[in-house]
Structures are given as C-alpha cells and as structure tokens.
Amino acid sequence: MGKELIFQTLRHEKVDEIPWVPFAGVHVGKLKGYTAEQVLRDEDKLVECLIEANKLYTPDGLPVIFDLQVEAEILGCELMWAENNPPSVKSHPLSGEKSIPCNCKIPTPESGRLPMILSAMRRVKEAIGEETALYGLICGPFTLASHLRGTDIFMDMVSDPGYVKELVNYCAQVSIAVSQMYIDAGMDVIAVVDPLVSQVSPKHIEKMLSEGFSAVFDYVRSKGVFSSFFVCGNATKQIEVMCKTGPDSVSVDENVNLAAAKEVTDKYNITIGGNIPLTTTMLHGTQEDNMKGVIDLIDSLDHFNLIVSPGCDMPYDTPIENTIACAQAVKHPESTRKLIENYEVVIDDSDVEIPDYANLDKVLIECFLLDPEQCAACTYMLASVEDNWDELKDMADYRVYKYFIKEDIARTRKMGIANLPTMCINGEQKYISIIPSKEELIEAVKEAQAKK
The missing domain is CATH 3.20.20.210 (TIM Barrel)
Known part of the structure; x- marks a missing residue:
C-alpha cells in the first residue's frame, strides 16, 4: 500500500x-x-x-x-x-x-x-x-x-x-x-x-x-x-x-x-x-x-x-x-x-538572440524566473526591481523571462543560467538565488552604468 x-x-x-x-x-x-x-x-x-x-x-x-x-x-x-x-x-x-x-x-x-x-x-x-x-x-x-x-x-x-x-x-x-x-x-x-x-x-x-x-x-x-x-x-x-x-x-x-x-x-x-x-x-x-x-x-x-x-x-x-x-x-x-533504451532528448536553442549589452543605451536588468505568479522567490526578486523602479528607471531598463515559456527556456539555457531565479545586469549573472536589497541593487546598476 x-x-x-x-x-x-x-x-x-x-x-x-x-x-x-x-x-x-x-x-x-x-x-x-x-x-x-x-x-x-x-x-x-x-x-x-x-x-x-x-x-x-x-x-x-x-x-x-x-x-x-x-x-x-x-x-x-x-x-x-x-x-x-x-x-x-x-x-x-x-x-x-x-x-x-x-x-x-x-x-x-x-x-x-x-x-x-x-x-x-x-x-x-x-x-x-x-x-x-x-x-x-x-x-x-x-x-x-x-x-x-x-x-x-x-x-x-x-x-x-x-x-x-x-x-x-x-x-x-x-x-x-x-x-x-x-x-x-x-x-x-x-x-x-x-x-x-x-x-x-x-x-x-x-x-x-x-x-x-x-x-x-x-x-x-x-x-x-x-x-x-x-x-x-x-x-x-x-x-x-x-x-x-x-x-x-x-x-x-x-x-x-x-x-x-x-x-x-x-x-x-x-x-x-x-x-x-x-x-x-x-x-x-x-x-x-x-x-x-x-x-x-x-x-x-x-x-x-x-x-x-x-x-x-x-x-x-x-x-x-x-x-x-x-x-x-x-x-x-x-x-x-x-x-526508452534508444531515446535521446533533442534541444534546439538556435533561434534565440542575446542582446548586444555593450551598445545598449541603458543598463539592462534581466530577471530569469520560474514563474513570478507562482514562485515566491521569483515574486520577490522581481519586486526588488519594481519596488525601486523610480530610482532605477533613468539608468536602466528591465526584462522578465519566465521558465514556462519555450522561448524563455531557450534564452535561459543560451545565457548559461543554471539556477532560478537569477538576475543579470548587462548580461552578468549578478544575483543567483539571492534577492538583493534596495541599496545593493542600485549600487550594482550604478557600477554597470559607469562601465558603459
């Protein structure tokens, strides 16, 4: 039983x-x-x-x-x-x-x-x-x-x-x-x-x-x-x-x-x-x-x-x-x-294009999430950006990728992201399964802006 x-x-x-x-x-x-x-x-x-x-x-x-x-x-x-x-x-x-x-x-x-x-x-x-x-x-x-x-x-x-x-x-x-x-x-x-x-x-x-x-x-x-x-x-x-x-x-x-x-x-x-x-x-x-x-x-x-x-x-x-x-x-x-003795899983991520981070007008924050509506850790990682957007918006843009959408899954793999949620800043995996405080996030964006 x-x-x-x-x-x-x-x-x-x-x-x-x-x-x-x-x-x-x-x-x-x-x-x-x-x-x-x-x-x-x-x-x-x-x-x-x-x-x-x-x-x-x-x-x-x-x-x-x-x-x-x-x-x-x-x-x-x-x-x-x-x-x-x-x-x-x-x-x-x-x-x-x-x-x-x-x-x-x-x-x-x-x-x-x-x-x-x-x-x-x-x-x-x-x-x-x-x-x-x-x-x-x-x-x-x-x-x-x-x-x-x-x-x-x-x-x-x-x-x-x-x-x-x-x-x-x-x-x-x-x-x-x-x-x-x-x-x-x-x-x-x-x-x-x-x-x-x-x-x-x-x-x-x-x-x-x-x-x-x-x-x-x-x-x-x-x-x-x-x-x-x-x-x-x-x-x-x-x-x-x-x-x-x-x-x-x-x-x-x-x-x-x-x-x-x-x-x-x-x-x-x-x-x-x-x-x-x-x-x-x-x-x-x-x-x-x-x-x-x-x-x-x-x-x-x-x-x-x-x-x-x-x-x-x-x-x-x-x-x-x-x-x-x-x-x-x-x-x-x-x-x-x-x-399944002869079965092989096929993965094709070839259609995904990665941004040219060096030539973007603003710093790009990318949140790679499982599902911001279902995963609490994902919800709070996204909230760390949205709650502080008034202080970030002049320096940065942000995008959200959800791991239940096929294109976003492919993007996650192509970026080499092994753990979710992860926040990237200008393509760098900055916060991996860690939710930044307001001060940490703003400072990280300023540092990325200074490198442009």
Missing part, C-alpha cells in the same frame, strides 16, 4: 520500491476542467479533483492543497487570483510598519478559507486516506514573514536581525496552529514549504530562522506525524542547515543536484524528495522525455531515504500523459528502461 511505503521511507526503513508523490497542486483542476481559483475556493471541486488525481496518477502520497497564501490572506494580505496558478500576494500589511502581529491574529479553524480546506481534508481522508498518505502543506515561517513585510525584510536582515527573528518566530506559531488543524483533519505528513529559504545565506538561517523552523518540526513530531521541509530554488548551500532544524524529510527542486544533496541528508538520516523538472520535462516534454528524466534521476541515486516527486507545484497545464509517464517510470523502472 502506498501510504505504508511513505511511512516506511519517512521512518528511514529499507524499502523495495521508491515512493512517488506528485505535487499536483492546482493541476488537479485541469483533470476535471476547473480553474485554479475554483479548486482553491470550492470544496466539492477540490475533493472531486483530488480523488481523480489519486486514480490517474497512482500516488503513494498526495498533497491536498498547494497554496502558500492561505495563512497570508488570514493575516491581512490582499491576494491576486489567477486562472491557472495559485494566488499571489498583492499587499504586505507590515510594509513600512516594523511590528509583530498580536497573538489574537493566530488563525483558528474558522479563519479565512480554513473551514473549506479542513472539510476537504476530512472528506479526502475518508475517500482515499487508507491507501494514500495525505500531505498538508503550510506556508513556512520565513516566506510568511516576507508576505507580511514585503521586500523590506531583506534589508531588515542586515539592519535589524532581532526583529526578523521575532517576526519569523511569530510566523512559526502560525505554522504550528495550522499544522495542528491539518493533523486533526487527518493529514499524515506536514510539509513546511518555504521557497525563500534558498534566497538567504546559511548563516542568516542559523541566526534568524532556525529557531522558528525547529519549533514547527518539534511540534509536528510531538503529535506523532511526519514532517517535510520543502524549499525551492538553488538550496544547495542551505541543505545542511535545513537538516539541523529536525525535519523527517527535505524536498528540493531541479535547481539542486539531488545526488549531491542526498549525500548531506544521508549524514543526518533524513529522507530527501525531488526533483523532476517542472517545465522543460513535465510541461513541455514528451512522455518519453518524462520517462527518461525519471529513470536517469533514480539511476543516479541510492534508493534508501528517497521519494521521487516533481520539483515543486506542477504547472496547471502539465499534460496528463506526462504525469502518468512519470508514475510509470517510478513504479515500473525495468519495463520503462526497455521503452
């Missing part, structure tokens, strides 16, 4: 198969013709789609909802809704106001969309919970703090680390409260999803963030439930400090070399999950691309303490047959190898 396979893997036992967890998120809406907004607001549609995903994708574990804005909405952030993505945070209640929300703002089961989510969890638990491990995904304390504070938090980390730690610890209490509700609703694994952890240094994590994260994982463990620390972006340098916060598992995306990261997680006897590429393979690839991608991945790794999954929330329009191909490769690797 898939659920027991997940449990054995998270208990760090030897298993005969590799568990498969599709992070289907809003993609489940596509299975029944519903928009992302419909499945994130309508309990009946969400339950219907999750049951269909369980049938089609034969998962061992399945997230009930992938929306990192649930807690932010409760705490006063305005959301901007989209048809094919989770909502994004539009306003930051603590922007310009360095304060800590009072404990009366800790969510309760009646807050925001939680009544709908908790009811859906209970219904899905009853329908498929005996066979499939159910994941309750919560917004991690640092990303939630960023939702509240906006891009100001990156300057706070330099100018007032005590405030950042206090705010993150408050957000950890929010995470604990929501975790308790999800556990009561039957969730088997609590996944703390914090994309922005990859955007700060391990020293900053240890100084300001670790205490809050450890509190969440300790609490989940005290309730007899498994936990996962889910981070997006190039978290290679952060893996070890993440392990030290005490999760049962860590999940990473395609920015991270899974084999190298597993060497670190194995030292701490922590399970690792990942990291099928979301756009190049799952969204735009063929069934053969997906089967080959999974086979290449599992052939590069020791299968102990391993869960195979997409690198993050699957794009809404991921072809159903591609996800089925991934499931086939995880569940039946030997027969899949025979199907």
Whole structure:
C-alpha cells in the first residue's frame, strides 16, 4: 500500500520500491476542467479533483492543497487570483510598519478559507486516506514573514536581525496552529514549504530562522506525524542547515543536484524528495522525455531515504500523459528502461538572440524566473526591481523571462543560467538565488552604468 511505503521511507526503513508523490497542486483542476481559483475556493471541486488525481496518477502520497497564501490572506494580505496558478500576494500589511502581529491574529479553524480546506481534508481522508498518505502543506515561517513585510525584510536582515527573528518566530506559531488543524483533519505528513529559504545565506538561517523552523518540526513530531521541509530554488548551500532544524524529510527542486544533496541528508538520516523538472520535462516534454528524466534521476541515486516527486507545484497545464509517464517510470523502472533504451532528448536553442549589452543605451536588468505568479522567490526578486523602479528607471531598463515559456527556456539555457531565479545586469549573472536589497541593487546598476 502506498501510504505504508511513505511511512516506511519517512521512518528511514529499507524499502523495495521508491515512493512517488506528485505535487499536483492546482493541476488537479485541469483533470476535471476547473480553474485554479475554483479548486482553491470550492470544496466539492477540490475533493472531486483530488480523488481523480489519486486514480490517474497512482500516488503513494498526495498533497491536498498547494497554496502558500492561505495563512497570508488570514493575516491581512490582499491576494491576486489567477486562472491557472495559485494566488499571489498583492499587499504586505507590515510594509513600512516594523511590528509583530498580536497573538489574537493566530488563525483558528474558522479563519479565512480554513473551514473549506479542513472539510476537504476530512472528506479526502475518508475517500482515499487508507491507501494514500495525505500531505498538508503550510506556508513556512520565513516566506510568511516576507508576505507580511514585503521586500523590506531583506534589508531588515542586515539592519535589524532581532526583529526578523521575532517576526519569523511569530510566523512559526502560525505554522504550528495550522499544522495542528491539518493533523486533526487527518493529514499524515506536514510539509513546511518555504521557497525563500534558498534566497538567504546559511548563516542568516542559523541566526534568524532556525529557531522558528525547529519549533514547527518539534511540534509536528510531538503529535506523532511526519514532517517535510520543502524549499525551492538553488538550496544547495542551505541543505545542511535545513537538516539541523529536525525535519523527517527535505524536498528540493531541479535547481539542486539531488545526488549531491542526498549525500548531506544521508549524514543526518533524513529522507530527501525531488526533483523532476517542472517545465522543460513535465510541461513541455514528451512522455518519453518524462520517462527518461525519471529513470536517469533514480539511476543516479541510492534508493534508501528517497521519494521521487516533481520539483515543486506542477504547472496547471502539465499534460496528463506526462504525469502518468512519470508514475510509470517510478513504479515500473525495468519495463520503462526497455521503452526508452534508444531515446535521446533533442534541444534546439538556435533561434534565440542575446542582446548586444555593450551598445545598449541603458543598463539592462534581466530577471530569469520560474514563474513570478507562482514562485515566491521569483515574486520577490522581481519586486526588488519594481519596488525601486523610480530610482532605477533613468539608468536602466528591465526584462522578465519566465521558465514556462519555450522561448524563455531557450534564452535561459543560451545565457548559461543554471539556477532560478537569477538576475543579470548587462548580461552578468549578478544575483543567483539571492534577492538583493534596495541599496545593493542600485549600487550594482550604478557600477554597470559607469562601465558603459
């Protein structure tokens, strides 16, 4: 049974198969013709789609909802809704106001969309919970703090680390409260999803963030439930400090070399999950691309303490047959190898033209992002430019490239960009999985301008 396979893997036992967890998120809406907004607001549609995903994708574990804005909405952030993505945070209640929300703002089961989510969890638990491990995904304390504070938090980390730690610890209490509700609703694994952890240094994590994260994982463990620390972006340098916060598992995306990261997680006897590429393979690839991608991945790794999954929330329009191909490769690797033994992936980036940076009238800022509407790290990297545009516009122009658009994928490859999000200034990769402060960005643009 898939659920027991997940449990054995998270208990760090030897298993005969590799568990498969599709992070289907809003993609489940596509299975029944519903928009992302419909499945994130309508309990009946969400339950219907999750049951269909369980049938089609034969998962061992399945997230009930992938929306990192649930807690932010409760705490006063305005959301901007989209048809094919989770909502994004539009306003930051603590922007310009360095304060800590009072404990009366800790969510309760009646807050925001939680009544709908908790009811859906209970219904899905009853329908498929005996066979499939159910994941309750919560917004991690640092990303939630960023939702509240906006891009100001990156300057706070330099100018007032005590405030950042206090705010993150408050957000950890929010995470604990929501975790308790999800556990009561039957969730088997609590996944703390914090994309922005990859955007700060391990020293900053240890100084300001670790205490809050450890509190969440300790609490989940005290309730007899498994936990996962889910981070997006190039978290290679952060893996070890993440392990030290005490999760049962860590999940990473395609920015991270899974084999190298597993060497670190194995030292701490922590399970690792990942990291099928979301756009190049799952969204735009063929069934053969997906089967080959999974086979290449599992052939590069020791299968102990391993869960195979997409690198993050699957794009809404991921072809159903591609996800089925991934499931086939995880569940039946030997027969899949025979199907693709002579298959080669073809890539052609020849049509993309790179700007002549030396002869541009202004400095060119280029943001290479996964998806600024879905990826929190991408949202805040773009915001670091847009929020300061009045001070940059006389010196610079900017362009945004999105890694779910084929031409932008080709451009990313041609520029030699290995990790997202990345910000280039006049063609130089200046900020790789790091969000610059206002002062850092303005100074970098001035330096590039002086070289022209």
